[in-house]
Amino acid sequence: MRKIAKLYFSTPLVYRVVAAFLLGIAAGIGCRYAGPDVCDGTLAVLAPFGTVLIAMLKMVVIPIIFLSLVTGAASLPLRKFGRLGMWVVAWYFLTSLFAAVFGTGFALFMNPGMGDAGEHAAPLMGQVEQLRLGGGGGGTLLKLVNDLFMNPFQALAEGKFLSIIVFSILFGIAVRTVIEESGGGKVRMAAETLLDVFGAAMKACFRMIDWIMEYFPVGVFALTAVNFAAYGAELFGPYLRIAGCVITGVLIMIGVIYPLFVLVICRENPYRVLAAVREPVLTAFLTRSSAAALPVSLRVADEELHIRNELSGFALPLGATINMDGVCIHLPVFAILAANIFGIPLGMGQIFVLILSVVFASIGTGGIPGGSIFLLFMVLENMGLEAGRIAMIVALAIGINPLLDMFETACNVAGDNIGNYVIARRNGMIG
Template sequence: MTNHVEVPMADGPHISLEALPKPCLDKYCGWLMRNLLLTLTIVGVILGSLFGSLLRLLPPLDSDLIMLISFPGDILMRMLKMLILPLVISSLISGLAGLDAKSSGRMGTRAMVYYMSTTVVAAILGVILVLSIHPGNPKLKKSPTVTTRNEEVSSLDAFLDLIRNLFPENLVQACFQQIQTVTTKIPVPPVVVRKENVSQIVHASGSVLNTTITEVNVGPSTVTQKQLEFKAGMNVLGLIGFFIAFGICMGKMGEQAKPMADFFNILNEIIMKLVSMIMWYSPFGIASLICGKIAGIKDLEMVARQLGMYMVTVIVGLVIHGAMVLPLIFFVITRQNPFLFYAGIFQAWITALGTASSAGTLPVTFRCLEENLKIDKRVTRFVLPIGATINMDGTALYEAVAAIFIAQMNSIHLDGGQIATVSLTATLASVGAASIPSAGLVTMLLILTAVGLPTQDISLLIAVDWLLDRMRTSINVVGDSFGAGIVHFLSQKELALIDGRGEELEIDPTTLKLQALANHQEGSIGSGYTVLPSQDEEELPEKMDAASQYSEKDEEEPDEEEEEKKKEEE
């Protein structure tokens, strides 16, 4: 309603003037205050990039100074990783305990179909872009590079390690170690095949010369030997597999498992409150991480000159996948505005951009989806931990581009079968990649070995991996969030049915009957009566149609009760 101000005039009528509107500055300041944490995070990213660029203008910084600059960011990463294990455990168990086996199976199937489909699309998009732009240049091989150890990685070993980690032999050990097949080369000594003594008479002197003839089979100098070793790092896949089974079994136990479910619900709420406290420190930590990374680059101009087109190819692919493909899939399925969804998860996206860890961003993603977008906690707690482990759209695109880029750099022509192998292997390798920083470089060995490309050229990509790792991690988090939104939309009927069953089991106070006790005393209102559920209520049917029948019976019951009261008074 428009406010008016009446100004009295000395010799004339009153004149009505409209009040001046509020300044736009107040409106924007109000938005900034309501979204203070998001505003501070964006400011931290900008200031970190600015100060990092300014530090590059100074003489080369000492490694200790760079470490001190990055130290606050290191503390942030440690705090976020500290919460991963209790958050994954509590979220999975509390989410699955509120679902029945059928509903959780359907939600899991939908999530897996979405995750695998988007990962395949991302890998194919990366292949199309790298073949179209052709960033690889053989002249890059002439530049001096840092050599790395040429590790041999077998596709079969990587697949078997994935299955082994899914079933950990020690649950406590899985919290800080995971198993891996390690290939070592053992030197083999030469083998003596034949050895005999020969006597020879020297004619000049008549003496006898004894000699020994030895026949040696040289053979291979080394033998490859495989063995299983434990490497440092949380076995997230094994923990998720165990606690999914734990939550499903606990959900089948019903009321008997309610104390355990309440415990994990409370634990999840405590972890989320800790996340809220840590997030107020995140702007400073993210600024520190970005500033330290930019200041620590050795030769930025040479890196940009060598790998500029490679970076452009990866970034363009990530932007297309994150800004076009994923929103289009979300809109086609849900018919909702995907950019409003983006606004709700912007805090998680900017955090992933700063920390380069989808698992470390998991607490923030929970908070954005549940508080900003109001997605059911049973969906987020079940879908997000799985997505943070196996949904790596950005990693699949990055690895497909990097593999073909290395082939182009070595002037190696890949046929259709090899390109298809790159796409398939990039998809599978991204699923097995741990949700930790720079895991894509580790799984890159698997793709290069599968196609027969030189693995030592990975050293070229390390110089720009700090930036691309943040970009692809942010797309991974966006894909996880869109997946949770799609699964929530498709699972609304199952969730409503579960909520409806819970309401049916509650006792309706309008259907309670008053039954007289033998020792009741007159003179007090309601004395001598106890409230008991009617016989019809004890046999409540599971179908919702029976509610109307109970309402009709309840309308007839008051007449019978009045007659009983009259008889007792007489």
């Protein structure tokens, strides 16, 4: 038994998750065709294991967003970087906004849906309805504005994601302002201690995520088995359409849109720059972590692109935290999928709210593997989905997330490095 446990934990997590996904497919399809009595009994046993995974993800998503945004915003050295810092922040925000618009438009064009499999949604809905994630009811521009500013304690308690994000960013910037304006007195020491506490709390949350990720294969197996028991083999089509939509969008972003940015702004061969940053992009693809690729990005920026460290040392760590263009392409696909499944009308107001929600959500991923799963809760809640429907979409997303996460993280890191180079070229920071 000890040898089996040792082999299990020594196997890379992504392999365990893929194996759990494939075993879940086999178990779900087998259960579906074993007869209703066997299927109902099996689902009753398996469903709680998947429900526990979603509940654990929901448990940590709010602390992660709050702590990572406060520490990230407070890391901005306002006085030291001034105009250059504003260049970096503006670039990351605008490229995230562009990626969200592109991702939403591309998802609307590809129109991912369940097709004939959607007729079998009721059994799965019954399995996940027991999970209460906090009611929806959003989706309008007026509600979006109202949700931006509210009592932060109420927002934390009720899981109002947009309010938490706005307060976290403003609070982090306020702490940085206090540090820079208070000289070397007790106030500065207290503010710096507060940031240290927040940083330690964030590391503790990341450790909790490590523990949750060890449970991930179990939850993925259960959720996938429930999905395929409810939908049958018809689910392969939607999974392929979702994967194709996300991967195609990411490849267009990396291979076409980023090079266009370099060509238009820097007036040089963009694919030379893209080739220079291939190592951190590949590292991100394999590790599924922007943070893990950060040391490689810093080395490439210095040795290959010859960008001054005073820019790279600020722009790349910040980008690993808040610049998530791949997430901005990934999340709209599942949002449009949800709209198609549940018949949610998407007018211009709803699309605007979706884009803004995706941009704000992408800021809070923290550079961790699978971070987009945590943020899918927020995007779906802002669309006004009920708790059971949110759980259903998340359950679908979890099964295929390891594959999509590889591509979206590669896109994130490519965006960090391209942005670092463009800003350096425009501000004379190369050489």
